[in-house]
Amino acid sequence: MKKYLLIILAIVLSSTMGFAQNPLAEKYNIMPWPKAIKELQSKFVIDSSLTISVGVKKSDRVHYAATQFLRRLTLRTGTFLEEGFPLENNKGMIQIHFDEVSKLDIKNDESYTINVQSSSIKISAKTDVGAIRGLATLLQLIDCNSTEYFIPGVAISDAPRFVWRGLMIDVSRHFQPINVLKRHLDAMASMKLNVFHWHLTDDQGIRFESKTYPKLHELASDGLFYTHEQIKDVVAYADRLGIRVIPEIDVPGHATAFLTAYPELGSKDDYDYSIERFSGVFDPTLNPTKDITYTFLENLFAELTPLFPDEYFHIGGDENEGKHWDENKDIAKFKKKHGLKTNHDLQTFFNVKLENILKKQGKKLMGWDEIMTPDMPTTAVIHSWRGENEGLSKGGTLIEAAKKGYQTVLSNGFYIDRMQSVDYHYSIEPIGDVVLTDKERDRILGGEATMWSELVTSITIDSRIWPRTAAIAERFWSDKNINNLDNMRKRLAVVSHQLEELGISHIKNRSVILRGMTNNQEISSLLVLSNICEPLEIYARNKDGMEYKTFSPFNLFADACVADALDAWYFKKATANFIASGTSEVVLNDLKKWSENHNAFSQLQQNPKISSLEPLSKNLSLVSQLLQDAIRKKKISKENVQIIKNTLILLREPVVDVELVITPSLNELVNYCETNYLNR
Structure with a gap:
């Protein structure tokens, strides 16, 4: 976790586009990002007295959204609510007001406003659908310190860019x-x-x-x-x-x-x-x-x-x-x-x-x-x-x-x-x-x-849809100028876990698949590999649609891997930071992890599902060890440079329908070592 914090800090310090689009995007993990947001000098503390009320209009949508909001709030904060919802003939601490019940069509108004004060929160919308969109945003604002959970004082005015977001x-x-x-x-x-x-x-x-x-x-x-x-x-x-x-x-x-x-x-x-x-x-x-x-x-x-x-x-x-x-x-x-x-x-x-x-x-x-x-x-x-x-x-x-x-x-x-x-x-x-x-x-x-x-079942479909679709949803909702990749990734990392909290299985089912592959052995070594491997893109996995059939197995290593291998992204950032500044801690920690991982992989009782990964694991370990030694000692031989380059050729080849996506970063490192550390 420490290395990830260092990388995120470097990203924040180097990124200007994120601040250009809105400085608060670095502070709050809202997705999709709202149309307008400003901070207020207030903080709404969440405690057992929290209640919700709805104005004079009644809507099953708002009633359901409010009860689900309270359920997720209590799960996230551990708060024991005394009353909660609904309040009859009284104003709650969270007050929801809307003017009309929507007929769902392309003319539907989904705009809303949120105003968070110290003693109350007001959500206002023209329609009940706008109100529930506001509740979705409010849930993303929940924060905490060492002593309390709270919702920061903000004023939000929001509306979608497109009417069809599917x-x-x-x-x-x-x-x-x-x-x-x-x-x-x-x-x-x-x-x-x-x-x-x-x-x-x-x-x-x-x-x-x-x-x-x-x-x-x-x-x-x-x-x-x-x-x-x-x-x-x-x-x-x-x-x-x-x-x-x-x-x-x-x-x-x-x-x-x-x-x-x-x-x-x-x-x-x-x-x-x-x-x-x-x-x-x-x-x-x-x-x-x-x-x-x-x-x-x-x-x-x-x-x-x-x-x-x-x-x-x-x-x-x-x-x-x-x-x-x-x-x-x-x-x-x-x-x-x-x-x-x-x-x-x-x-x-x-x-x-x-x-x-x-x-x-x-x-x-x-x-x-x-x-x-x-x-x-x-x-x-x-x-x-x-x-x-x-x-x-x-x-x-x-x-x-x-x-x-x-x-x-x-x-x-x-x-x-x-x-x-x-x-x-x-x-x-x-x-x-x-x-x-x-x-x-x-x-x-x-x-x-x-x-x-074609290539998903109910076990894997969550990891193929989420969390990427959350970022796509922002393209459909938010202003076109909300487009900074690093800031999106920062917010998406938080949203991804909120989706799991909601019931999406994109994270946990990876372990389910890997346990099945190993017949319930220790899966840590496979998790390490899955975090730097990605399934082949653009239908290369199922060439001409003839490799897999309806009842083919979809619980293989490629199904445990996802489109955005998280450790690979962090390693790419760490490599760039090392080459630019010489800061090697994160790079060395990753290389050490991968060099030692093959020993854990070798302890597994092999079977056809995992034995095909053995060359990948072994070659990755070799390259990682040699690069780790070179960076620590600031010294590398011509022989080791050639061994690394030859092994990288092997590592670039797809295996079991995945590719090792850290090879470009490893290649940058060996070139850096060859230029700076050779024959010292």
Whole structure:
């Protein structure tokens, strides 16, 4: 812990951008960072007399949020409350006032103010959702000294930058139980996210009960699906948290599971449709030239739309390569008859039909950006996911859609399943410096982090979503100038533990996986390695979607590792500090730890899950020992320099779907030693 404090101090002293955005960001660990905050000459002490009251308006959302606030406050502070909540006909020490109960939609007002005085705290908002956003911020302000817990005196005025701030969870590739979804909804609310995008169908399964077409859940779900009552329960739970639920039924592509149940809807006759077990893009596609296809979808949507009160309904529409369309002579004749020159034209024909079907149900069609074609009505909502790196400067299809008159939502740059660093995602500016008219800007609703589930189960999904999505939530809520990476990391480290307090298992399940790998042996040596290794990025782990299947093991070393190996980040900072100033304490402590770690690793009873890590552990130990000796003695031989460099070549190679991410820092150290300590 001492070394981390030294590094954080160095970061704070060297960072100017953090102070430029707001000096208080170094003092308070609020995320997302509020629109305006100033300190007051007061301090609200938390003791057993604390109470909460709500103004004359009543709201189940506020009542629930207030009781949960008190529960988390008592757990964090150890305070035994005498009364707490609710107070009838009396003002509490924490007073909540709002003007109206929200109808959850894109026009909802989520602004709030907080005023913390010595004897009272006031949260004011136009809506009940704004009030619960204020409570989420207040919880993050709880602090302590050696004698008391308190909330510092501050005045906050806050409102979101974007109206659509979402998380998409794919439950088709790997089913996620209700309790898993609910804990992520809790975490979303704590980070002020307000849209849960529920990806319910794909080639690997249909995840809802259908009373109209029961073969869908009987033949295409492996028995893993949500009943109508469970769907209603999740929607109601989300609503209580101020979160809208957008379902996605992905058509016409990604349709293998649909066609497993109802092959007559397919574009290829006499095809052996069965639930797909691999990942990737597959050929089975609904036939858009058959009347029965639209009858099926109209009846299915009529059954499902009442379960989801939100006005938006996502139809997917992505990654249809049209292979089965090209192989069907009847489809070719249909295209010619209707003047449809390409498969994109045919899919637009299909999408327009679906838009009319959904309009009858009072819904707005939303789809991935492939649906944006010249003939697609601008009443559709474009969900932008393509265009590598364009989100940084050009905005990709997001800006194109807004300029063409579509409402649009961004996910390009926020694919959290790609296992890229939090720094990468946090650096994505949704709009960039593009000049837009007011109307064009209003069409950009916001963004969503996307959690595709090819490589996750309920044990690992928390560590793939959190804590990175908390930083993404700040991109969607806070001003674009709140963008300092070091300050974000400082605050995120605190928020990460608050998410665990809330029930997210991203920290503890690492040990669960490692204990399973070792058959309940001592896991300290594997923990050390996992803190400097990261899973391979951008689908390199599952090349072409053909390495892992639905029931492959997802409790391996790569599943215990996360996208932001914490010790690697600290070591990078410590290495830079050592090279700049000569301060070696932190670097030497890390090198000592890694040099000795292989001895503990060697004590483990080996098995196939861990023995493949042996060369990594051994080579890391060798390099660390030689570098430690060189820095301590300020002396290194040519032979040892070459040994280190040769070993680093081996350490750069991926092993068991992970990479050792401290190798650049180790390389900097050996180069420094070669330049400064050789032959002394």
